[in-house]
Amino acid sequence: MKALHITMKCLLLLAFLSMPPVHQSYARARVETHEVIVKSGEIYQGLQFPEGTKLHLISANNAVASAILSHDFLMNGHLIKGGTTLQIWNDGTLMEIYTQDGQRINDLVFTQGEASLRFSAEGKLATAHLNKPKEIQGFRLAENSNVEFYPDGKLAWGKLADEQLRDGLYFAALSEIRLFPSGKLQQAKLAKESKFGELLLKGDPNANPGETSFWPEGNLKTGILAAAATIQGFPCGPGPITFFESGRIKTLVLGEEMKIVLAPYEGQTPHEKLAKAGDSLNINENGVVIGWGGP
Numbered sequence: 001m002k003a004l005h006i007t008m009k010c011l012l013l014l015a016f017l018s019m020p021p022v023h024q025s026y027a028r029a030r031v032e033t034h035e036v037i038v039k040s041g042e043i044y045q046g047l048q049f050p051e052g053t054k055l056h057l058i059s060a061n062n063a064v065a066s067a068i069l070s071h072d073f074l075m076n077g078h079l080i081k082g083g084t085t086l087q088i089w090n091d092g093t094l095m096e097i098y099t100q101d102g103q104r105i106n107d108l109v110f111t112q113g114e115a116s117l118r119f120s121a122e123g124k125l126a127t128a129h130l131n132k133p134k135e136i137q138g139f140r141l142a143e144n145s146n147v148e149f150y151p152d153g154k155l156a157w158g159k160l161a162d163e164q165l166r167d168g169l170y171f172a173a174l175s176e177i178r179l180f181p182s183g184k185l186q187q188a189k190l191a192k193e194s195k196f197g198e199l200l201l202k203g204d205p206n207a208n209p210g211e212t213s214f215w216p217e218g219n220l221k222t223g224i225l226a227a228a229a230t231i232q233g234f235p236c237g238p239g240p241i242t243f244f245e246s247g248r249i250k251t252l253v254l255g256e257e258m259k260i261v262l263a264p265y266e267g268q269t270p271h272e273k274l275a276k277a278g279d280s281l282n283i284n285e286n287g288v289v290i291g292w293g294g295p
Helices: 002-017
Strands: 033-037 054-058 064-068 073-075 078-080 085-088 094-098 103-105 108-110 115-119 125-130 134-136 139-141 145-149 155-159 164-166 169-171 176-179 185-188 194-196 199-201 212-214 220-225 229-231 234-236 239-243 249-253 258-262 271-275 280-283 289-293
Touching: 078 094, 078 103, 139 155, 139 164, 169 185, 169 194, 199 220, 199 229, 234 249, 258 289
Parallel strands: none
Antiparallel strands: 033 054, 054 064, 064 085, 073 078, 085 094, 094 115, 103 108, 115 125, 125 145, 134 139, 145 155, 155 176, 164 169, 176 185, 185 212, 194 199, 212 220, 220 239, 229 234, 239 249, 249 280, 258 271, 280 289
8 A cells, every 4th residue: 555655646746747837827738749840831820930940739730839939030020039939829829938038029128038928819918927027117026926918018017026116105025016008007005104295105015905096197096194184175184095086085084173064965955064083084076075974
């Protein structure tokens, strides 16, 4: 029985070692393949690869499982460096490459082994797995992390390599950032107190994603005030605050006692209330208090 147990462990180890390296969602089922070297004029899956390119074909149907380019090769508008290992979609569209020195995709330049790049079915850069830290659009992104891109190649989402300061905001190491297609910040996690205009925002590396977020034009959408501030006539205390896209205040926590005129429903007669410090207010875009509640 002991011998059988050892044999099974050996078989499992051999099976594991025989599996090709993959990156998270990039895994492919193992299939039987055979190797061919491309000759001049040969077409495989609708593509005329450079002569001398090494192909691994799926034995069952001769579809291209992977290729190692003998020379530079233009695919879907991207010039792929010679020596690159790549995979393609069933229709011959570029699927994935493992970067070589000097590989340029859109405005990004990669070194050998720096990343594996995944493309959409339309041949647009979609995601990357970074094997080393890399700066993209001014952000230093973490090694062994995935990055998402918009169809035009602009950064959409990533994980920061370390604590970083940008436009007065301190971002936490290994926290996620999300950008709008314009390149403006959509949401981030603040590592410490940060200045945004005249507001001091609280930083907490353990905060939930989205506690600090922005509208497409750069206005603050959600945040947590670290210090009292008078905003649009309201004495706001430390605590959560939100804004409409126009910049008008939407919700706040009062920093001091204040008489408010409450009109919770359209057509209802407004009535005056005395709100205390720590009470929460909901305000419509016209500056009318429509909701009020104690702590």
